[in-house]
Amino acid sequence: IHVLQGERKMAQHNVTLGRFQLTGIPSAPRGVPQVEVTFDIDVNGIVHVAAKDLATSKEQKITITSSSGLSDDEIEKMVQDAEKFAEEDEIRLKEIETRNNADSMIYQADKTLKEFADKIDEETKGKIETAKEELNQALQGDDMADIEAKTEALTEAVYAFTAKMYENINQQEQEPGSDEVFDADYNIPDDDK
Structure with missing residues (x-):
């Protein structure tokens, strides 16, 4: 800390x-x-x-x-510097947040691909991999708008897959079972005998 x-x-x-x-x-x-x-x-x-x-x-x-x-003068200078550089600091902070969001999305995409490797089709996997590679390329540069756009594209690719996966799970759970009823006889053994 x-x-x-x-x-x-x-x-x-x-x-x-x-x-x-x-x-x-x-x-x-x-x-x-x-x-x-x-x-x-x-x-x-x-x-x-x-x-x-x-x-x-x-x-x-x-x-x-x-x-x-x-000293009090040094503290006052720090406050003035904070005001003087506030706009630059805000821009730099936004750049760092943009890069961190991109890194987090790449991490999430890798985790999703690994965790659901047996449930993901090749086409969807390819879309995620392509979006991830494009984002990695964007991170090599300084174009924040491009990084944001590529992060959004990767986010959409990953979320499209997970939404589809959960939709399939919900459909499987909601499939109606057979209305056929089976009667069965059974005996409960009496342990006291």
Whole structure:
């Protein structure tokens, strides 16, 4: 856990106050672990930070007693820089989110292809693979609109497959059974004899 002080949207433009690790949590696929981080600043300016894994309830804490060493003028400059670079930071943040969304969709597509390999036809698999490759190519460049469009195309290809798969499952569950009724005689053995 990296604790920072500053007004900028990008961590690299802020000041590090402290770092600590949340240990003892099991390995899990990305996006699965949920970590709750709480910050408490007391009247003396001491920062208490706690991170807790919600699945295991494992918790680590850090107390940051020394200030960052920033003067009032330096803090004011940081605030002014945040205002000055707000638009650039917003653009950079959007680029990072776009790339992260693309990476997540590629991961989801790979997971879907692996998990449902026995249920996916070659045509659908080909559409997903093609969309995935086109997105990987787009990620090599800096055209955010292209990356967003290719991410959407891959999303649609994967969701079209999963929707079709669930539709088939629902149809199988709703197929009417036979109205034929069978009468049967049976005896329950008496264990007391």
